[in-house]
């Protein structure tokens with residue numbers, strides 16, 4: 427049986443270095459948000475065109491007692507914001523989302539929607555693709571965040587103070603939500 431020659435120390439060093447360089451190049455070509463949190467890597471992908479968003483939004487049946495809304499931990503009125511998209515009212519749609527969940531933009535990227543709203547969509551019962559709620563939510567909230575749409579107006583300060591004892595998203599969102607009580 428032929429005995430393979432043992433690689434020299436230099437060969438091993440060269441192979442090791444090549445692997446490290448390839449890994450570094452891959453990391454550098456990965457956008458920063460994806461490096462920090464793979465779930466932010468564009469999940470779900472944005473719609474390529476406005477028409478594509480409208481096609482999916484128009485599939486919504488606007489269910490009474492919508493199971494998607496019932497399964498949303500923040501209770502976003504999903505049929506309402508989808509309906510607003512179909513009528514071209516993207517600002518209203520973003521307002522509907524942020525009114526229930528001030529972190530609606532981030533949640534559209536990281537929520538396990540297949541277990542929540544999209545998992546509850548009635549289309550699943552018909553063995554069809556559910557409404558891509560997260561994509562539609564991203565479609566509404568992204569321009570609102572990027573373009574700083576003034577969706578809410580601040581009212582007079584209440585004089586109350588807030589002190590957060592945790593860094594978890596619900597805790598950091600709480601001051602905004604509570605102040606929202608004083609917003610129009």
Ligand code: SF4
Pocket residue numbers: 485486487488489492493494495504505546547548549557559
């Ligand atoms: S369950 Fe599906 S079809 Fe019904 S309102 Fe929600 S997203 Fe629309």
